Amino acid sequence: MLQGFKEFISRGNALDLAVGVVIGAAFTAVVNSIVNGVLNPLIAGLVGKPNFDDVLAFTINGAVVQPGAVVTTLVNFLLVSAAVYFFVVVPMNQLAARRKVQGAEPEAPADDVRLLTEIRDLLAAERGAGGLEAPDGGEPGTLGAPEPSTPGARHREERGSRLGWVRD
Template identity: 35%
Template sequence: MIQEFKDFIAKGNVMDMAVGIIIGAAFTAIVSSLVGDLINPIIALFTGGIDFSGWYYTFDGSQHASLEAAKEAGAPVFAIGSFLMAVINFFIIAFVVFMLVKMVNRVKAAAERPDDAAPEVHTGPSELDVLLEIRDALKK
């Protein structure tokens, strides 16, 4: 069993997966900062600073100053605003990741494209030239 474990760990795809997870965690911090620190303030500018996270409903009908106060009081809370903000943030993050992947794919495709500056080298007559020579020879 130990040998099987060593073989499993030694496989390249496990190491690739580990590197991917580590980079993914770092990338998550970057994307979260991008959304929270740059994109959400721009959206707040256009929506007048609306923050949905304070929208909630208590099932027992009690009134509280804020969602946090209702939770501290132990009231059964239906926090629709927090859920709505999580959904909005998900779509923003998904769109940002989509744009980043699209940009990386474009850069990758440009790097893999052969240079157009290299001239084509013809080593002999073209197919059309050969056919024209055959035609002329048959006419004679």
Template identity: 45%
Template sequence: MRGNVMDLAVAVVVGAAFTAVVNAIVENIFDPLIGILFNAESLNKAFIVEAAGAQFKFGAVIAAVITFLIVAAVVYFVFVFPMNKLREKAEARRNAGVVDEDAPVTELDLLTEIRDLLQKEQQK
């Protein structure tokens, strides 16, 4: 139990630090680049629609979506994809030519054994 709690704590700390890095990249690189296209300082100040005294900041929503997509892509390609490949390789090595002795006996196994016994009887 303690190992799982420590793993979770490390994941939360690394996740918080990772989020700060991604937010900095989006706010300082992608927002200004997209803001240039729309003559705004950043994406947060683009696509502002005012109606009935309220401001709808569509640019800020787009910035949040971009941030999410970048985080999701990095998490997938840096963590999930390599771990799945490592797991597949480990399972392939573990299962290569190894018969699980604890596996239940199937009908095919029984029929094969009967065939082999009959062949031995006929050879005698």
């Protein structure tokens, strides 16, 4: 059980998420400090209060309803999300685009593709030089195959010939 938990925590996704949550909490604290220290005093200068909590507040049977508190929370959310977008997302996208342009070198083909390309080029060079001959001196492509000895073999030979599998 502990081994499974260790494997889960060791995976990159869980660690990335944990780091993101910690950094997000710290970043939210920074933005809230800016909101409380700079923006709320500016709002207080315009509205008369540092937040919108008491704006449009009313009382029903002794219960205070504060729609302004929702506005205050929305303003804080918009400010935090705008700060995250402009100070984290935009720079990371620009960095990723720069890395993509710098690292746009063509990838080397896989070993099997490289080997097959080399074989193809060698065969093409042999054909061009007239070097491809059947082992028995017969037609190229027949490889000196003996005549089919059974009716089934003759049928396969004829069918393959019609379908272009065997050269005539």
